[in-house]
Amino acid sequence: MAENQLAYVTDAMRRGWISGQGPYNDRAAELLAKVTGARHVLLCTSGTTALDLAALTFDPGPGDEIIMPSFTFVSSANAFVLRGAVPVFVDCRPDTLNIDEERIEAAITERTRAVMVVHYAGVACEMERIGKIAERYGLAVIEDNAHGLGGSYRGRPLGSFGSMAALSFHATKNVQCGEGGAVLLADDRLAERAEILREKGTNRRQFFRGQVDMYRWVDVGSAFQPSEIAAAHLAAQLEAFDEIQGRRHAVWNHYHQALAGWAKEQGVALPAVPDGCAHPAHLYYLLLPDLANRQALIGHLKERGVQAVFHYSPLHSSPAGRRYGRPAPGGCPVAENAADRLLRLPLYADLDESACARVVDAVTGYRVS
Ligand SMILES: *Cc1c(COP(=O)(O)O)cnc(C)c1O
Numbered sequence: 001m002a003e004n005q006l007a008y009v010t011d012a013m014r015r016g017w018i019s020g021q022g023p024y025n026d027r028a029a030e031l032l033a034k035v036t037g038a039r040h041v042l043l044c045t046s047g048t049t050a051l052d053l054a055a056l057t058f059d060p061g062p063g064d065e066i067i068m069p070s071f072t073f074v075s076s077a078n079a080f081v082l083r084g085a086v087p088v089f090v091d092c093r094p095d096t097l098n099i100d101e102e103r104i105e106a107a108i109t110e111r112t113r114a115v116m117v118v119h120y121a122g123v124a125c126e127m128e129r130i131g132k133i134a135e136r137y138g139l140a141v142i143e144d145n146a147h148g149l150g151g152s153y154r155g156r157p158l159g160s161f162g163s164m165a166a167l168s169f170h171a172t173k174n175v176q177c178g179e180g181g182a183v184l185l186a187d188d189r190l191a192e193r194a195e196i197l198r199e200k201g202t203n204r205r206q207f208f209r210g211q212v213d214m215y216r217w218v219d220v221g222s223a224f225q226p227s228e229i230a231a232a233h234l235a236a237q238l239e240a241f242d243e244i245q246g247r248r249h250a251v252w253n254h255y256h257q258a259l260a261g262w263a264k265e266q267g268v269a270l271p272a273v274p275d276g277c278a279h280p281a282h283l284y285y286l287l288l289p290d291l292a293n294r295q296a297l298i299g300h301l302k303e304r305g306v307q308a309v310f311h312y313s314p315l316h317s318s319p320a321g322r323r324y325g326r327p328a329p330g331g332c333p334v335a336e337n338a339a340d341r342l343l344r345l346p347l348y349a350d351l352d353e354s355a356c357a358r359v360v361d362a363v364t365g366y367r368v369s
Contacts, residue, residue, distance in 0.1 A: 002240035008232035020225035038184035040191035047168025050181030051079035087325035089316035107328035124153035150280035248281035
């Protein structure tokens with residue numbers, strides 16, 4: 001728990017004003033702007049509602065296509081499906097498990113409006129190439145940056161590449177408040193609209209700033225802003241960001257060094273971090289040679305008191321993915337294969353060295369068959 005977490009939450013409750021528009025919402029947004037360099041930060045009640053707000057602001061027409069990886073969380077796709085758009089699922093790279101930039105062009109049609117990137121484990125997608133493709137075809141870039149707060153690509157923070165980026169502060173993320181999220185925007189006009197959409201389609205925010213003399217219903221919208229209690233929790237976590245990140249990097253580096261020899265010998269791949277990418281130690285995963293070994297290792301670790309879990313089931317082949325979207329030409333064989341082979345190790349800021357060593361011992365006691 002971050003140092004000021006309880007104190008801030010208690011303070012928010014004592015103030016008696018716990019709906020969304022208060023000092024802790026402002027403070028958390030300010031801290032996020034500092035970490036990400038974003039011009040506009042709109043806190044939301046979850047990463048999922050942040051993506052909903054981003055999609056609502058982006059405003060695709062029915063049947064418009066959004067290119068995105070198959071290997072991601074359902075919320076990346078749901079946000080656009082709810083707006084009547086069609087996700088077109090692109091396969092991932094075998095090394096980073098990010099969208100394969102070389103397969104994006106083949107997925108573009110007349111209906112394509114945007115490319116959504118997801119920086120898996122906070123390791124950046126190949127943004128230079130993707131940016132060039134987007135520019136050539138006149139497409140927007142949108143970032144689902146739920147994993148990547150604090151990560152960067154060639155020195156530039158993740159979340160600053162797209163016209164919009166979504167963050168998540170779900171309990172499983174590096175910085176969290178149980179359920180929370182944010183949209184980052186660079187463009188003033190887009191941000192102005194997003195602010196109205198987040199405020200049930202009213203210009204209430206402009207009213208509170210004294211820009212209009214009454215607030216009215218001016219657009220569509222919904223309620224996406226978190227309460228002061230969640231924002232207080234988040235603000236305390238963000239103040240402790242460097243410390244949290246330091247501890248997570250210590251766990252990540254411990255695993256990476258201690259598992260290298262075993263992985264090489266056993267034909268297991270460890271996370272790849274290409275040159276120019278600084279990752280935020282969000283996930284540590286192994287890629288076993290096949291499904292049978294992945295399942296066997298889960299059992300082996302469980303017997304030794306280590307809980308390790310797999311990750312995404314590819315969207316293109318899921319029931320809703322088939323109904324609402326389609327795979328890009330060539331399908332997504334790499335994503336299907338990676339989903340079968342991937343195993344995540346426990347990674348928390350409060351995992352101390354002896355706990356890490358126990359995990360490593362349990363893993364290296366396994367022999368691939
Ligand atoms: C966690 C996550 C989300 C959703 O965030 P919630 O805060 O859980 O709603 C969206 N996309 C990705 C890639 C995520 O990892």
